[in-house]
Amino acid sequence: MIPAETSENVLQNSHIINHQNVMISLKNIEKVYRTDTVETLALNNISLNINKGEFLSIMGPSGCGKSTLLNIMGLLDAPTRGEVSIDKHDTTQLNDKKLAAFRNRKLGFIFQSYHLINDLQVLDNVELPLLYRNSSAKERRQLSIEALEKVGLSNRMKHFPTQLSGGQKQRVAIARAIVGQPEIILADEPTGNLDSAMGSEIMDILLQLNERDGTTIVMVTHDENMARKTHRLVRLFDGTQVQ
Amino acid sequence: MLKNYFKIAIAVLKRRKFFTFISLFGISFTLTILIVMTAFVDNITGANYPEVNRERSLYITTLQQKNVKYFSQQNGPASFYYLDHYVRTLKTPAKVAISSLFSPTNTYINNKKLVINLKYTNDAYWDVMEYKFIEGKPYTLQQINNGERIAVISEDTKKNYFGDVPNVVGKYIEADNVQYRVAGVVKSVPATMFVSYADLYVPYTVSKTDYKHKSLMGNYTAILLGNSKEDLPKIKAEYASVVSKIKPDGGFDVFVSGADPYLGSFLRATPLGDSRNGGISKLIFIGSIFVLLFMLLPTLNLININISRIMERSSEIGVRKAFGASGMTLVGQFIVENIILTFFGCIIGIALSFLILQVLNNSNLIANMHLTVNLTVLFFSLVACVVFGLLSGVYPAWRMSRLQVVTALKAQ
Numbered sequence: 001m002i003p004a005e006t007s008e009n010v011l012q013n014s015h016i017i018n019h020q021n022v023m024i025s026l027k028n029i030e031k032v033y034r035t036d037t038v039e040t041l042a043l044n045n046i047s048l049n050i051n052k053g054e055f056l057s058i059m060g061p062s063g064c065g066k067s068t069l070l071n072i073m074g075l076l077d078a079p080t081r082g083e084v085s086i087d088k089h090d091t092t093q094l095n096d097k098k099l100a101a102f103r104n105r106k107l108g109f110i111f112q113s114y115h116l117i118n119d120l121q122v123l124d125n126v127e128l129p130l131l132y133r134n135s136s137a138k139e140r141r142q143l144s145i146e147a148l149e150k151v152g153l154s155n156r157m158k159h160f161p162t163q164l165s166g167g168q169k170q171r172v173a174i175a176r177a178i179v180g181q182p183e184i185i186l187a188d189e190p191t192g193n194l195d196s197a198m199g200s201e202i203m204d205i206l207l208q209l210n211e212r213d214g215t216t217i218v219m220v221t222h223d224e225n226m227a228r229k230t231h232r233l234v235r236l237f238d239g240t241q242v243q
Numbered sequence: 244m245l246k247n248y249f250k251i252a253i254a255v256l257k258r259r260k261f262f263t264f265i266s267l268f269g270i271s272f273t274l275t276i277l278i279v280m281t282a283f284v285d286n287i288t289g290a291n292y293p294e295v296n297r298e299r300s301l302y303i304t305t306l307q308q309k310n311v312k313y314f315s316q317q318n319g320p321a322s323f324y325y326l327d328h329y330v331r332t333l334k335t336p337a338k339v340a341i342s343s344l345f346s347p348t349n350t351y352i353n354n355k356k357l358v359i360n361l362k363y364t365n366d367a368y369w370d371v372m373e374y375k376f377i378e379g380k381p382y383t384l385q386q387i388n389n390g391e392r393i394a395v396i397s398e399d400t401k402k403n404y405f406g407d408v409p410n411v412v413g414k415y416i417e418a419d420n421v422q423y424r425v426a427g428v429v430k431s432v433p434a435t436m437f438v439s440y441a442d443l444y445v446p447y448t449v450s451k452t453d454y455k456h457k458s459l460m461g462n463y464t465a466i467l468l469g470n471s472k473e474d475l476p477k478i479k480a481e482y483a484s485v486v487s488k489i490k491p492d493g494g495f496d497v498f499v500s501g502a503d504p505y506l507g508s509f510l511r512a513t514p515l516g517d518s519r520n521g522g523i524s525k526l527i528f529i530g531s532i533f534v535l536l537f538m539l540l541p542t543l544n545l546i547n548i549n550i551s552r553i554m555e556r557s558s559e560i561g562v563r564k565a566f567g568a569s570g571m572t573l574v575g576q577f578i579v580e581n582i583i584l585t586f587f588g589c590i591i592g593i594a595l596s597f598l599i600l601q602v603l604n605n606s607n608l609i610a611n612m613h614l615t616v617n618l619t620v621l622f623f624s625l626v627a628c629v630v631f632g633l634l635s636g637v638y639p640a641w642r643m644s645r646l647q648v649v650t651a652l653k654a655q
């Protein structure tokens with residue numbers, strides 16, 4: 001425990017230096033899940049700063065709290081204790097409407113199981129984040145086509161998700177995550193359901209996004225090789241940060 | 244945005260064909276029943292041919308005599324004497340039509356039995372009612388006073404009795420072993436018009452029962468026509484003051500009667516009846532409650548279906564929330580989807596109603612009855628659609644919007 005805490009402090013200190021550039025700041029995050037009988041401490045006092053333009057990967061055994069951490073960063077879930085700031089905005093006090101607007105502007109999500117809407121065509125799926133902004137139909141269409149071009153799927157716009165392979169679905173999901181040009185992309189095991197060839201394709205797209213557009217990316221992964229390609233690796237064990 | 248809602252709504256409806264069918268069936272079936280039922284009610288109670296003056300008419304269809312001591316009571320139509328003596332002489336009505344209830348008589352034509360419904364009337368009857376004469380004209384006061392055996396027949400009777408001939412005025416028709424000379428032929432009236440329906444109309448003076456008999460009860464009804472709608476309260480009041488002075492028949496100590504609008508005149512003697520407007524407001528109240536309960540069923544059904552649909556769509560809800568939809572936005576989306584569904588249900592319901600009314604009208608279920616869609620009902624049906632849509636959408640949508648993003652995404 002003691003070495004973990006020290007290394008965390010060291011990390012934190014190193015980031016305080018360029019405080020200007022902090023994009024996501026977690027302070028003493030604790031998450032407790034309560035069911036009728038059991039209390040699970042999913043996250044135990046996690047503090048973490050992620051810089052603008054950083055590509056961070058999170059690793060750890062199954063059930064150690066990686067998704068929980070990512071969801072809290074993405075404002076999809078509220079911590080039991082602690083503070084989440086995004087781009088220097090404290091998000092603790094935001095109401096449902098403000099949170100929604102915040103997610104819409106700042107964040108893009110990529111999930112392991114894609115979470116595309118099967119009733120909508122690829123293009124409509126990609127457009128989704130833009131629906132919750134004031135943008136015209138024409139503009140939405142334009143941006144969505146551009147996003148699909150970036151992931152190399154502009155020839156599948158009129159398909160339905162069920163007509164695509166896993167890798168294609170994930171690329172649609174990436175297009176959806178980037179269409180609104182968010183500053184942060186949160187990816188929870190984006191290659192978890194894909195074979196290694198498709199997985200590295202996805203990884204390449206993410207790396208390119210990070211390098212070319214300067215998008216801050218936090219990615220949960222089980223793949224050491226992929227983690228090695230990112231700027232920094234955080235390891236979790238039983239809800240505690242160990243590296 | 245709306246276009247997008249529309250797309251997803253259609254997609255969801257198409258995907259869940261069975262649920263969609265059940266929902267649409269519930270809505271359209273309810274609506275169809277309502278529209279057809281009100282078309283019937285409208286047909287029976289509305290100011291339709293030939294009683295087009297119902298707006299400025301009052302009806303006396305039932306008298307009531309009571310014996311307070313023995314708790315006995317007699318309800319029924321009035322005698323000719325009563326109506327002629329106490330009602331025709333009122334000063335406020337412009338005209339008073341007096342006619343008997345129709346009664347069936349048999350006649351034979353080419354050895355084939357033909358049932359003819361006979362009605363005795365006075366002369367003002369032909370002024371108060373607006374029968375359409377296809378040929379000839381009504382009998383006159385003079386002819387009635389002379390006791391002439393003269394008749395107005397319906398168009399159907401003309402066809403049934405005389406066959407396909409152009410002209411029957413002056414010919415004779417036999418009913419109840421009496422030969423009547425035809426004075427005129429009128430467009431037929433459906434049997435749902437209790438007061439004005441008959442096959443053969445003849446002067447009351449040729450009736451075999453004694454129309455001069457002085458008992459109060461008999462089998463005649465009266466229609467009091469005012470010069471305008473505004474005259475009706477005056478007529479009611481004058482009649483009430485006359486009634487208050489009338490002594491009941493022997494054996495009774497209370498006499499009750501009132502001049503009421505058409506529907507009220509029949510309700511007066513029922514438990515619904517009251518002295519003010521014969522209980523119409525109570526009937527409307529009960530009717531509205533019935534209609535509301537009736538519409539509640541498909542609404543509850545829809546709410547139920549919607550809740551189960553929500554659970555299926557929790558991933559979609561999670562995704563939308565993750566990408567920036569607020570709870571309120573999702574509530575809006577879901578309500579719009581629901582309104583689209585109910586709108587289709589309404590369209591189907593209205594189309595079905597028109598179809599059924601068309602079939603009913605053509606099938607001659609009730610001869611000469613022509614059912615039409617009441618525009619007011621149509622309007623309220625459309626309003627009901629929106630209410631349906633809102634009611635059945637709001638609660639599920641509210642539940643949906645409260646789902647945590649993480650929970651929604653996980654539940655798959």
Ligand SMILES: Nc1ncnc2c1ncn2[C@@H]1O[C@H](COP(=O)(O)OP(=O)(O)O)[C@@H](O)[C@H]1O
Pocket residue numbers: 033034035040041042060061062063064065066067068069
């Ligand atoms: N909604 C929940 N209710 C109760 N326990 C949960 C819930 N979500 C996660 N957990 C528990 O929290 C811990 C961390 O879960 P998670 O963040 O999903 O782990 P990982 O993504 O690292 O596999 C696990 O023990 C898990 O069982």
Ligand SMILES: [Mg+2]
Pocket residue numbers: 066067068188
């Ligand atoms: Mg996980």
